[in-house]
Amino acid sequence: MNAVTRRAVIATAAVSMALSLAACGQAGGDDSGDKGSSTKIGLLLPENKTSRYEALDKPQFEKAVKAACSDCEIVYNNAVSDVVKQKQQFDQLIADGVKVIALDPVDAAKAEGWVKDAKAKGVKVVAYDRAVPGADAYVSHDNNKVGELQGQALLTALGAKAATANVVMINGDEKDPNAALFKKGAHTALDGKVGKIAYEASGEWDPKVAGEKMSAAISSVGKDKIGAVYSANDGMAGGIITSLENAGVKGIPVGGQDAEVAGVQRIIAGSQTFTIYKSPLQLAPEAAKFAVNLLKGKEIGAQGETDGVPSTLFAPVVVDKTNIQSTVVKDGIYKAADLCTADLAAKCTELGIK
Structure with a gap:
């Protein structure tokens, strides 16, 4: 081989290698691509006034993602009820190379535009607990059913008094589409079966505001x-x-939702009548599965569709003093020691919580 030919062969090989390297660098979701960006999954939760998000949803989501994708990196933020802050968090995830975002929006209507922008940039979105139009997947509990169960549980607690009872309704934040579903479901159960809804207002998901509305x-x-x-x-x-x-x-009967520690303890003590248990052992792992499968380009495995979005909706459960042991304790959400403080020990024994 003469010198000219040898130089031509070397040049051709160099070009071929450069093209191969470039192709590898562009393989977005492929395992051979940029590990720093292609394995990032974002989790954005809406607020921290409700303790379940930090105490239950976040750790269960992280645990499930790591079990399905050991090299995945989870980037987490809480919006503390601030939609502007959440938009900044959402945009930063995209700027940082996150490929899939599990989003529980502060304002689902505004989040619709975020999802559209994300899709234009090749980023997938899992709507977590609240439906967002245009999302790639949606996981929640049947929120209309939540309200129905709340209303039915109040009727059960009232018994024969229901037909003449004045009921006060303190609803969730009016900007939250889930709150509207809870309210609708509760009215479905209560309307025409209680004396009347004597007072109704939004408590804005804030215990202080709710207390003020109750005083009013x-x-x-x-x-x-x-x-x-x-x-x-x-x-x-x-x-x-x-x-x-x-x-x-x-x-008088007072119901709630979320099966928070404080709520379950009030049920044990007798000041709260029931709560609604929406198991994070269902919700968070399903959202994590959707996120990992979207990241890997697999079928997400949804159970159905909600407004055209592949989705899984789980059934909520009423928890009262009769089934604390067989629900939140049996599922491992709480240990008896988490619930049964010294002042509640005797009542826990009476209720079979151990």
Whole structure:
């Protein structure tokens, strides 16, 4: 081989190698691509006033992602109820090379535009607990059913008194589409079966605000004329029960949602009647599965569709003093020691919580 030919062969080989390297660098979701970006999964949760997000959803999601994808990196942020902050967090994830984002939005209507922008940049979005139009997947519980169960549980607790009872409803934040579903479901169960809805207002998912609204309801309806209180979640139920106790109102049914530690402890103590258990052992792992499968380009494995979005909706469960042991304790969400403080030990024994 002469010198000219040898130089031509070397040049051709160099070009071929450069093209191969370039092709590898462009293989977005492929395992041969950029590990620093292609294995990042974002988790954005909406607020921390409701303790379940930090205590249950986040760790369960992280655990499930790591089990399915050991080299995946989870980038987590909580919006602390600030939609502007959450938008900044969402945009930063995309800028940092995150390929899939599990998003529980502060404002689902505004998040629709974020999802559209993300898709244009090749980023997939799993709508977590709240539906977002245009998302690649959606996982939640049947939120209309949550409200129905709350209403039915109040009716059960009222018994024969239901037909004449004045019910106070303290709903969730009106900007939250889930709150609207809870409210709708509760009205489906209660309307025409209780004396009347004597007072109704939004507690904005804030225990302090809910307590203030409960005080207003007591003034409006009369402390001796309130038969039961619907609270959209456990956090607000805490503020509501404090207001009731401060006014000397005791022994009326008060319901909640989320099976928070404090809510379950109030059920044990007898000041709260029930909660709704939406197991993070279902929700978080399913969202993690969707996220990992989207990252790897696999079928996500949804059970159905919601408004055209592949989705899985789990069934919620009413928890009252009769089934704490067989639900949140049996599932390992809480240990008896988490719930049964010294002042509740005797009641825990009575209820078979161990």
